[in-house]
């Protein structure tokens with residue numbers, strides 16, 4: 099392999115970062131110079147170092163969310179050079195490493211942009227709309243203690259695997275940030291699909307589809323016009339075919355209820 | 357105060373059933389009159405909040421992330437144990453119980469562990485009913501795999517994302533209760549104090565992480581499910597926001613801290629690359645099912661792995677532990693890795709790594725099968741290291757991973773503060789001195805779905821509660837203390853950042869209270885930690901103000917607590933002059949270098965009572981008796 103990272107020299111980068119004090123305040127880009135960036139660093143470690151410098155020099159560190167830093171909690175999420183989670187396919191911001199950049203690059207860093215995701219501060223946004231979509235029906239109504247033996251219900255491996263593909267969604271919101279309409283269809287459909295593919299989900303299937311889709315609209319997310327940007331930006335490669343399944347579920351529910 | 361574990365009498369198989377029968381019940385119509393606070397939304401917290409909501413209590417649930425779904429449990433990879441015996445390979449409740457007590461190196465309570473094994477099967481049923489997509493065989497039934505410390509296949513999994521799927525299951529149940537208004541959810545709220553009134557836990561004080569507002573919440577019982585304290589070591593596999601503040605502040609209010617020195621070091625993590633490192637990434641233990649661990653036989657052999665011929669490789673785990681091979685428990689695998697690196701046989705640039713090699717498994721099973729089992733882990737490895745583990749062996753090294761120690765709880769999961777219950781990794785209860793793989797998820801969900809809903813109900817049913825509001829002077833006093841602490845942190849205005857000081861603390865802990873601990877080293881740590889604490893209060897620099905989202909302030913507050921807890925960890929390690937599980941005292945080993953327990957003198961739980969930051973804590977002992985699993989020196993040979 100060319101350019102094994104460990105052999106690449108450290109880089110100097112020009113950063114343009116969105117700064118905004120709170121939801122009400124106007125925001126703007128501020129430029130920072132970041133030297134000595136090791137290609138082995140993660141993108142967030144690069145920002146950690148910038149913040150260390152800002153704190154020490156009396157500046158105001160950049161607020162950004164992260165937690166697991168393993169690509170699974172869905173807490174991180176930055177628009178990097180116009181792309182949700184940056185340039186690497188199927189990679190969250192926390193898993194993006196600086197070896198994806200070159201010495202002298204200018205990097206623009208912004209928060210998710212969507213009406214339903216108001217900015218909290220700098221690069222941190224409020225994604226509670228996603229929680230409310232799940233609350234609208236993203237569950238099977240089974241109280242603790244109600245369950246039968248797990249193997250009493252065989253499920254074909256094929257369906258179970260498809261359900262798992264959909265269930266891999268980490269709820270980061272990149273799909274919304276990438277969509278020209280700021281639609282939450284990929285997120286919502288991942289949950290609708292997971293439960294539609296499994297026998298456990300069938301009892302509440304109609305209400306689920308209708309209530310989750312209605313909540314999505316209520317939160318101010320846009321419609322899906324099949325741009326496909328969501329699938330391309332999704333760090334977990336959730337397939338857009340889930341949206342088609344959700345639409346079928348919705349139509350089926352609308353036609354058979356009432 | 358003498359510690360009473362409140363273990364029910366009677367044969368171990370019947371204890372839990374009898375105990376449940378003897379419990380006081382709360383009339384369904386009365387449940388909504390009681391408010392229960394649950395802090396944490398990981399497996400333990402989310403499952404408890406949802407279950408208590410289902411029962412009809414009024415629940416208030418708190419977490420620090422922006423959504424309950426992001427709790428650290430989400431990151432668990434490998435799987436969850438249960439005694440289903442679906443593979444028909446000889447498993448049973450008794451065997452899971454036995455393996456867990458033995459794996460914990462005989463430092464856990466038999467009755468608790470037995471109950472855990474008993475309810476393990478209900479957990480799998482519950483999760484499947486929720487729609488958790490566990491791995492399945494072609495016939496449509498559930499699939500199992502093996503984990504360290506067991507010779508049966510009892511681990512259920514959902515690819516390499518088991519924690520995610522279990523947590524999303526619990527989160528879905530929680531979401532349903534939120535919608536039904538049985539649970540009120542408070543995200544981005546950090547608990548900063550426990551409020552105790554008339555000797556009972558009656559509420560908490562939190563800081564709203566967005567507005568900085570200090571708020572009080574009153575309740576009839578408080579449940580902490582706030583996770584482990586591994587980040588005291590700075591670098592660990594924990595999420596960067598995992599912290600010890602809730603348990604530490606509760607400790608200062610009277611909850612004893614048990615076995616703090618029992619910290620698990622996981623053998624298979626991606627090695628450190630430099631000072632910028634903010635966390636360490638685990639490579640699931642399940643990889644040891646198919647990966648073979650080795651180093652070169654010769655010291656300082658710097659050839660690339662594929663140029664080292666078979667006969668010049670030392671598969672040291674297979675050599676030393678033929679019965680369990682690469683699947684020995686974590687503490688043993690970690691120490692063995694340290695030993696070969698200490699001998700100068702470590703690999704990679706730093707020499708602080710060993711190989712985990714899949715070449716044989718790929719040859720035997722084909723690349724596709726390996727991809728199916730571990731694809732996402734291999735991808736994660738490649739993203740981080742830029743090396744492709746299908747072609748070259750992984751490089752791995754031990755890292756801080758899990759804390760068996762935690763707040764002391766009795767059989768009912770109640771701490772020494774009445775009305776304060778502690779669940780999941782935050783308590784000390786079930787894993788003794790070493791946790792077996794895939795047992796933390798089991799314990800978190802057991803506590804939340806199947807234990808606390810009963811025992812908390814019993815507490816509510818058997819106590820009288822004076823009405824208390826947040827106007828009570830105890831709340832006002834706590835609010836003031838919390839506010840003062842925030843102001844104090846902001847006022848120091850020194851020269852060092854929280855990251856820098858936490859890194860320094862981490863180095864002390866890793867060096868002296870890490871994989872090998874000695875009297876001399878621990879004494880040194882006990883000198884260094886208070887010095888660093890003093891330095892912290894002189895030189896910490898926190899940016900910004902307390903009235904906005906201020907992540908730097910959050911970090912500094914957590915570090916202030918680590919600097920106190922670290923000292924207790926070292927003190928506990930010094931007190932325990934035996935090796936057991938994850939706690940290896942250099943002075944106490946067999947001629948072959950294996951851990952040597954001292955059952956005569958240390959067969960007890962060390963529960964520490966807080967006496968003041970600069971005062972020595974008081975040690976209370978809960979002695980452990982083993983009636984069902986005979987005490988033997990653990991052997992995995």
Ligand SMILES: Cc1cc2nc3c(=O)[nH]c(=O)nc-3n(C[C@H](O)[C@H](O)[C@H](O)COP(=O)(O)OP(=O)(O)OC[C@H]3O[C@@H](n4cnc5c(N)ncnc54)[C@H](O)[C@@H]3O)c2cc1C
Pocket residue numbers: 395396397398399400401418419420421424426427428429430431432433434435436518519545546547548581582583584593594595598599601602638757758779780781782793794795796797798800
């Ligand atoms: C990388 C990794 C992989 C793992 N893999 C496995 C595995 O395969 N199998 C297994 O059994 N175990 C595994 N474990 C261990 C297991 O994941 C954890 O022990 C377990 O998930 C802990 O769950 P919990 O509910 O106790 O706490 P957590 O999931 O840590 O949740 C803590 C909760 O408390 C909240 N909180 C914390 N402090 C406060 C505060 N002050 N105020 C308000 N809220 C607060 C947090 O917001 C969060 O919601 C793994 C651990 C790691 C790190």
Ligand code: FES
Pocket residue numbers: 163164165166167168169170171172173174175190191192193
């Ligand atoms: S921080 Fe968890 S996904 Fe990035």
